[in-house]
Every structure is written in structure tokens, then in C-alpha cells.
Amino acid sequence: MSEFKGKTAIVTGGAQGMGRQYVRLLGQAGANVVIADVNEDVAKATLEQLNFGERAIFVKTDVGSRDAANACAAAAVQKFGRIDYLVNNAGLLSAAAHRSLIAVDPDTYLNIINIMGHGMLWMTRAVVPAMKAQGKGAILNVSSIGSWQATGLYSVAKTIVNALTISLAHELAADNIRVNAVAPGTVNTEGMQPLMSVEQMAQWGQMGGRPTDRVAAPEEIAKAGLFLLSDAASYVRGQILPVDDGQTIRL
Numbered sequence: 001m002s003e004f005k006g007k008t009a010i011v012t013g014g015a016q017g018m019g020r021q022y023v024r025l026l027g028q029a030g031a032n033v034v035i036a037d038v039n040e041d042v043a044k045a046t047l048e049q050l051n052f053g054e055r056a057i058f059v060k061t062d063v064g065s066r067d068a069a070n071a072c073a074a075a076a077v078q079k080f081g082r083i084d085y086l087v088n089n090a091g092l093l094s095a096a097a098h099r100s101l102i103a104v105d106p107d108t109y110l111n112i113i114n115i116m117g118h119g120m121l122w123m124t125r126a127v128v129p130a131m132k133a134q135g136k137g138a139i140l141n142v143s144s145i146g147s148w149q150a151t152g153l154y155s156v157a158k159t160i161v162n163a164l165t166i167s168l169a170h171e172l173a174a175d176n177i178r179v180n181a182v183a184p185g186t187v188n189t190e191g192m193q194p195l196m197s198v199e200q201m202a203q204w205g206q207m208g209g210r211p212t213d214r215v216a217a218p219e220e221i222a223k224a225g226l227f228l229l230s231d232a233a234s235y236v237r238g239q240i241l242p243v244d245d246g247q248t249i250r251l
């Protein structure tokens with residue numbers, strides 16, 4: 001993966017969970033990495049732990065804010081001179097608590113949709129000028145197999161991610177910017193742990209059709225995402241790749 005060396009990636013929600021694994025793998029492959037997250041303390045602890053020195057920075061960013069998204073891209077260009085990759089990973093697993101679209105409080109609904117859905121568009125719009133100027137870029141959106149299930153607000157938010165992925169993949173093809181998505185199954189992250197125990201995660205996926213009792217480690221998803229960002233996936237565009245141990249197998 002030497003192609004990542006000297007390039008620059010922005011990872012939203014990079015402080016913990018799957019996002020931290022994208023930061024780790026990209027940094028280990030030689031990329032400069034920007035952690036764009038709202039959680040300053042955890043992001044700083046992650047930077048310290050990963051120890052990439054000057055090659056990794058934190059930019060406090062709420063992806064639901066267009067101004068913050070633009071400021072994050074500007075900070076990346078100012079520090080590293082370019083933006084080659086965007087991992088749109090930030091999300092709120094608390095959205096899964098709102099299964100009833102009829103009962104959910106309207107402000108909660110709009111806030112979660114804005115952060116989980118539209119935040120990926122605001123970040124994409126912020127990085128496209130740099131990618132266009134460089135003549136190349138790759139964007140990875142983090143969807144979920146929940147986008148194909150009746151999971152209420154979470155499903156609606158991730159369906160927006162899927163729609164953004166296919167439409168932006170077409171729109172940005174002319175600029176040599178590839179857009180793809182991963183749709184993870186059940187992943188043992190800091191965000192999931194307050195919602196259910198690892199045993200419950202295992203059962204939940206099996207009830208949903210997964211043929212194993214395996215819960216993913218965050219890096220198992222990030223490795224698939226890195227493939228989609230890399231030139232190994234140069235002819236892969238606008239795809240939503242399930243990374244779910246077979247939970248959504250279909251003909």
C-alpha cells in the first residue's frame with residue numbers, strides 16, 4: 001500500500017471505533033491523517049497512542065456544520081498541502097434507539113439526519129476542490145447493513161448515505177474522484193458497547209441472518225474500506241460493499 005505514502009486523508013469520527021482504525025491503517029501506510037471529530041479528549045488520546053508525530057493532526061469538526069466541514073478541509077490543505085482521501089465515517093449509533101419514525105422527536109430526527117446523512121455531503125463538498133485541483137481523489141462513505149433493514153431512523157440516515165454514494169460517484173467521475181461505501185455488519189466499537197454486550201451483538205447478527213456468531217473487530221471493516229480507497233479498486237465506483245460475514249447474502 002505504498003501509494004498512500006505522502007498523501008493526505010481526512011477521517012471523520014476518527015477519534016475512536018472504526019474511525020480510529022482507518023487513522024491507524026492510513027498512518028501506518030505512510031499517509032498524513034486528519035482526525036475530524038467532535039470529541040477532542042478522545043481524539044488527542046488516539047493521536048498520542050498512534051504516535052504518528054507531525055503526520056497526524058486533530059481538527060475539531062462537527063460534520064453537521066458546513067462551516068466546520070469547510071474549515072476542516074482548509075486546515076488539512078494548510079498543514080499538508082493536499083487532500084487525497086476522505087473517509088466519511090462519523091455517525092451516531094444512538095440513532096438506532098429511535099426505531100419509531102412516528103414517535104421520534106422531530107428535532108432529534110432532523111439533527112441525526114443532518115449529522116449522519118448530510119454531514120457526508122458537507123465534507124465531500126469541502127474536499128472536492130482540492131481533489132479536483134490534484135486531478136484525483138477517493139472518498140469512502142460508511143453506511144450500514146441497517147440501511148437495508150427496517151431499523152427506523154438509523155435506516156433512513158444510512159439510506160441517505162447510500163443515495164449520496166451512488167449519485168456522487170456519478171457526478172464526480174468526470175473529476176477522477178471515486179466514491180464508494182462500506183456497509184458494516186455488527187462491529188464491536190466503543191459506540192456499540194453501551195448499546196449491547198458482545199454476546200448480544202453476536203446474537204443480534206445471527207437473528208438477522210448472519211451464518212456465524214462472529215462480531216467484527218473494527219479493523220476488519222477498515223481493511224475493506226482501505227481497499228476501496230486504494231488503486232486496487234480503481235475500477236470500482238459507486239458500490240456499497242457489505243462487510244458483514246455473510247449476513248446479507250442474496251442472489
Ligand SMILES: NC(=O)c1ccc[n+]([C@@H]2O[C@H](COP(=O)([O-])OP(=O)(O)OC[C@H]3O[C@@H](n4cnc5c(N)ncnc54)[C@H](O)[C@@H]3O)[C@@H](O)[C@H]2O)c1
Nearest residue numbers: 013015017018037038039062063090091144184187189191
Ligand atoms: N459499530 C457497528 O456495529 C456499526 C455497524 C454499521 C455501521 N456503523 C457505522 O460506522 C460508523 C462508525 O461507527 P462506530 O461504531 O465506530 O462508532 P463510535 O461511536 O465508536 O465512533 C463514532 C465517532 O464519531 C464521532 N462523531 C459523532 N458525531 C460527530 C460529528 N457530528 N462530527 C464529527 N464526529 C462525530 C464520535 O465522537 C466518535 O469518535 C458510524 O457511521 C456508524 O453508523 C457502525
